[in-house]
Amino acid sequence: MKLVQTSIAFISGCLLGLLFLIVLGAWSFNQVELKRNEHYSLEKINNKIDALSVASDNLLIFRPDEKLWQAFLKDAQSIQIELSELKDGKFNAQRVIRHIDQLIQSVADAYQTLPETADSTTNDNQHNPLALPLRSRLLINQVADHGVAIESAIDQLIQDNQQTIESHINRILVVFMFSALIFGALCVMAFGLIYHRIARPTRNLINTIKRISQNDDTARAEVIGQDEMAELSLAFNALLDQKDRSSQQILEQQRELTKQANLLEIAGRVTRFGGWSVDMTTQKIKWSNMVAKIHGKPNGYSPTIEEGLSFYIPEHQPKITELFNKCFESGTPYDVELQILNSAGESVWVRSSGEAVRNSDGEIIGVHGACQDISERMELENRLRQSQRLEAVGQLTGGVAHDFNNLLTVVIGNSQILTESLDDSSKLLPLAKMVLQAGYRGAELTRSLLAFARKQPLDPKPVDVKQLIKLLWPLLERAVGAEISIQLIADDHLQSIMVDAGQFENALLNLALNAKDAMPKGGQLVIEAQNTHLPDRYAQAHEIDPGDYVVVAISDSGYGIAVDKLDKVFEPFYTTKPKDKGTGLGLAMVYGFIKQSNGHVNIYSEPDQGTTVRLYLPVAGENALDENPKMLKTVDVQKGHEHILVVEDDALVRDYVVAQLKDLGYEVISAEDGKQAMQILESDQLIDLLLTDVILPEGLNGRKIAENALKLRPALRVLYTSGYTENSIVHHGRLDPGVLLLSKPYNREELASKVRMALDGIDELPST
Structure with missing residues (x-):
């Protein structure tokens, strides 16, 4: 049962019990009063009977007149009536009534008898009661006996009534005691209910609250019964569960906010991005740590507005000042890229943006914004x-x-x-x-030009840098002249590099000649080679792969290059030399060759101090080392008699090649395009070698012709020729495996040598 219903039942029971006790008390009081009134009536009757008894004696003794006699009878009848009323009630008054009747009868008899007796007596005996006749004396005694009996009966009635009152009071006390016990039991039950259903759960809730106040998150109220206090405990526990869920959500949100803050910090650190705000009241700028770092100041540094604007270079200060003032005065936002000088005097490009801060009334009260270091982006x-x-x-x-x-x-x-x-x-x-x-x-x-454009076909092989430089050393000394001393500094355990040896030699010669031109009065040329490792950040910034490299640095003590010209030195046809001293393709060729070799090149120079060019070349695998790189030797012109199919779309070149091959003794037929070449290949014509240009019109290039020809004639030899290979036989700057190429332009000796190599199945010239 619910607590409210139980409480109503107990309260109703207690109220009914209390009402019962009140009614019982009133009724008992009324009954006692009734008994007391009856007792008082009996006492009054008793007094009247005493008076009547005395009156009867006086009547018999003194023989009153008729008036007194009538008064006596009236009093006796009145008593008789009252006794009759008692008889009709709960009292046993028959005996008293009988005696009072007999008393009246005896007195009446005596009254009637006494005169006759008196006539027969003498006058002397008129006033002497002892002179009454014997019958009168008997009547008097009889009246006296009836009076005594009446008094005795009345006393008995009074005593009985007293006992009845006492018995009634005792019964009332018993009922009161029983009712009080029932009422007390109800009170005890009510107290027990209050304790068990209210006080105990309340104490339980209080203890639970104390445990919660002591950071006991596992505390829960005990659910007792199924009443409202139990519902309160359940609701309290549900509230705690909700609080725990909310706390968990808050913790998750805090963790998420922490993650977001960390991500923002990472983003700010990686992108060098931070925020700032201006308090126009104090004229102070609040910088984030990143903004302070960009300006070269410690964390928490807060400059004044004037000081903050002073970081911008002089030519940019008017612009940022105008933008800031306009933003504060009219709310115009700005986003601009300008240059500052940090506290170390370094030039830093920043992207500065700002917007107005408004209060609830829309009034501008300040300015806030962001600042980002974009120096790397500008450089990129x-x-x-x-x-x-x-x-x-x-x-x-x-x-x-x-x-x-x-x-x-x-x-x-x-x-x-x-x-x-x-x-x-x-x-x-x-x-x-x-x-x-x-x-x-x-x-x-x-x-x-092709080297600069990274379009030349390379044939890279593992090379020992130190040995290659030593083989080139005599040529380098002759190239720079006696006025310039050359020094080689190399690590003892240099790793091998993957490079085209011939092109690498050309690059070194080009750099040596540039160094010579930078030192017209002589000087020193130092070539250094050492192992190095390019980290991820450096590699990412310079668009190369991170990892192990061998860096070859060529340094001179010449007049150097101005800072504003350094970013142009690798452009083709750009040169700082007089027109008759160079074409401007030397460094461009070096740049293109190194990039095509998956390497990296940078240049550092100071005016009047000299220049250093560093070539970073990727190391070769440990199993790919070629211990003895050699220069290619010249091969004598060789003749032959085999049948050659020449495919060339340029008529002048085709006629020249056909004439040269025939002069060398070969049987030659020609085709001007791929379609004509395939017709010849599909015929019964004897063909030992296919000499085809790589780039041909109408979509059928030399590579496709060779692939189709080898399907028809598996033993056929193929020699490619081209002045620009595109991606048909060269991929990632390297010739495809098994491809033999005769690069245009070529002379008769190169033509004869490559044709002979192709026919004899030699992939490369022999090395010395």
């Missing part, structure tokens, strides 16, 4: 612009290299034929030699 953008310029030049180079090399092939080949056919006395011989020399210079120029 400059590098990207430079890379885009270089890429554009590279695309242009690749576009013209094919046709230009075709022309140079004809020029060099025919100039060579003219030179060899003319007598020494001929006036045309010097002209023919000049044309041949110009062709070679044009070919070198094209190779340099």
Whole structure:
């Protein structure tokens, strides 16, 4: 049963019990009063009977007159009536009534008898009661006896009534005691109910609250019964569970906020991004730790507005001041990229943004914003612009290299034929030699452009850097001259590098010649080689792979390069030399070759102090070491008799190649495109070698022709020729395995050598 219902039942029971006791008490009091009234009536009757008894004696003795006699009878009848009423009640008054009747009868008899007796007596005996006759005396005695009996009966009635009152009072006391016991039991039960159903659960709740106040999160109130206090305990426990869930959610949110704060800190640290706010009342700027770090100040540093603006370089201070004032005065936000000088005097590019802070009424009360160090981004953008310029030049180079090399092939080949056919006395011989020399210079120029554009086909192999430099040393000494001393400093345990040895030698020669031009009065050239490791951050910033490298540094003591020109030195045709001293392709070729070799190059220079160029080249695998890299030797012109199919879309080049091969003794047929070549290959024509240009029109290039031809003729030999290879036989700057290439432009000796190598199945020239 619910506590409220139980309480109502107990309270109702107690109230009913109390009402019962009140009614019982009133009724008992009324009954006692009634008994007392009856007792008082009996006493009054007793007094009247005493008076009547005395009156009866007087009547008999003194013989009153008729008036007294009538008064006596009236009193006796009145007593008789009252006794009759008692008889009709609960009293046993018959005996008293009988005696009073007899008393009245006796007195009446005596009254009637006494006169007759008196007549027979003498007058002397008139006033002497002892002279009454015997019958009168008997009547008097009889009246006296009736009076005594009446008094005795009345006394008995009084005594009985007294006992009845006492018995009634005792019964009332018993009822009161029983009722009091019942009422007390109800009170005890009510107290027990209050304790068990209210006080105990309340104490339990109080103890639970104390445990909670002592950080006992496991505390729960005991659920006692199924009443409202139990519901209160359940609700309290549910509230605690909800509190725990809320606390857990708060903890999770705090952990999430901590994670977010950590992420924001990481983001701020990685992106060098921070916030700031200005209190216009104090004219102070509140900087975040990152903003303070950007400015070279300790954490928690708060400058004034004037001091904060003073960090900007002089030419940018008016602009940032105007933007800040406009933001505070009119609420105009700003986002601008400007330059500051930090406390160390270093130039830092920052992106500064700000917006107005308004109160609830919309009034501007301050300014806050963000500051980001964008120096690396600006550097990357400059590098990207430079890379885009270089890429554009590279695309242009690749576009013209094919046709230009075709022309140079004809020029060099025919100039060579003219030179060899003319007598020494001929006036045309010097002209023919000049044309041949110009062709070679044009070919070198094209190779340099292709090297810069990273379009030249490389054949990298594991190379011992130290041994390669020692083999090149005599040539380096002759190139720089006696006025310049050369020194080699190399680690004893240098790792091998993966590089095209011939191109690497050209790069070193180019850098040595540049160093010579920077030291016209002589100086010192130092070549250093050592192992190094490029970490992730450096590698990411310079767009190369992290890992182990060998760095080759070429340092001179020349006049150096100005800071504003350093970012342009790798551009093609850019040079600080006089026009007759260089073409501006030397460093561009070095840059392209190193990048194509998956390496990295940087340059450091100070005016009047010298220049250092560092070449970072990836190390080769331990199992790929070539202990003896050699220079390729020149091979004598060899002739043959095999059948060769020449595929060349340029008529001049095709005619030149066919003529040269026939002059070398070969049987030659030609095709101007892939379609014509496939028709010949599908015929019964005898063919030992396919000499095909890589780039051909109508979508069927040299690589596809060779693949189809090998399906028809598995024993067929293939020799590719091209002035620009694209990606058909060169991938990632390297020739595909098993590919033999004759690069344009070429002379008769190179043509004869490569054809012979292809026919004899030699992949490369022998090394010495």
